[in-house]
Amino acid sequence: MKREEPHLVLPFFVEPKHLCHMEWTDEAIVLGTKRHGETSVLLEVMTRSHGRVMGLVKGGRSRRQQPVLQPGNSLTVVWRARLENHLGQMTTELLTSRAARLMALPLGTYGMQFISELTRLLPERDAHPYLFQALKVIVDEFEEGDVAGELMVRYELAMLSELGYGLDLEQCAATGRTDDLIYVSPKSGRAVCAEAGKPYHDRMLPLPAFLRGKASSNRVSFEELSQGFELTSFFLDRHVYRPLERNAPDLRKSFIAAVRKDLTLED
Incomplete structure (x- = not known):
């Protein structure tokens, strides 16, 4: 009589790959927002460990969240998505508020943008x-x-x-000198000292x-x-x-x- 192989029983805590969730927490600086629907925004941030990231913030246009999600502000963000390549949703907490100060001067407004x-x-x-x-x-x-x-x-x-x-x-492309560097070669992007660059002065970048x-x-x-x-x-x-x-x-x-x-x- 042929012996039947036992069925493989997965432990209850193993989740199929298509149901897995991605989540991380990071420090971020707000770069900008875009409206999304009636009440939400797409938030764009630069994070310490995950680079430039977009995420959906539900209720991001509310009176409570709008002042937080302004360019220049530092946040703690929690990013969650079903899969890593999905847009993801973000929740935020304000760390440092700078937006009002930045918008008070043209230097800050244009600089942040x-x-x-x-x-x-x-x-x-x-x-x-x-x-x-x-x-x-x-x-x-x-x-x-x-x-x-x-x-x-x-x-x-x-x-x-x-x-x-x-x-x-750091050093002259022609001589290796580290002093008297006053030019940059437009061809190589390397520094050039005054002596080596003098014959090509008009072609050099200062x-x-x-x-x-x-x-x-x-x-x-x-x-x-x-x-x-x-x-x-x-x-x-x-x-x-x-x-x-x-x-x-x-x-x-x-x-x-x-x-x-x-x-x-x-x-």
Whole structure:
């Protein structure tokens, strides 16, 4: 007589894969929101460990939640979804409120909008903890033009690096020297010293003093900041915006104009 194989009995706590739930909790900074239906919003945040993420916040348009879900605010977010690649739902708790202060000045308004646009260059759900930390620092510094401008230039440089197009500003591409670096080669994205770059002066990009640790004074001038934005603009256009068939956002010009105005008023 043929022996029957026993039936496999799964323990009651094993859940079929199609019913599994994903959940994580993370620190986040609000980048923006979009209306979704009558009462909800799609919330876009930059998180410490999960990168740039979208999630549905039910009741996000309520009087209680609207002030919380404003660009620049820091939150604790809990993200839940049936599967990892689903949109997911978010619940939030306010950690730091910055939105009102940011919206009080053009520098803060344009700065937050521009840095949100920059951060959207990152692939969704791709962790960039260094950029998260940099973003967390910058959103608290949109009050003084020279500080905000310098940090934004550095954020653009960090963005290039995270996207795989980092510049080498530590030593001369031609001689290996680490001093007297005043140019950047538009071909290689590497620093060039004054002696090696002199014959090609008209073809070189200027390397501002604050990026080589030698600012002309305690405060960075708008001229130096303009050189920094010229440098980052050149490589962002080449490596990011042109391949995407896009232009740099107009918010960049608005932010730089706000920096100029702020420094002019101080003078």
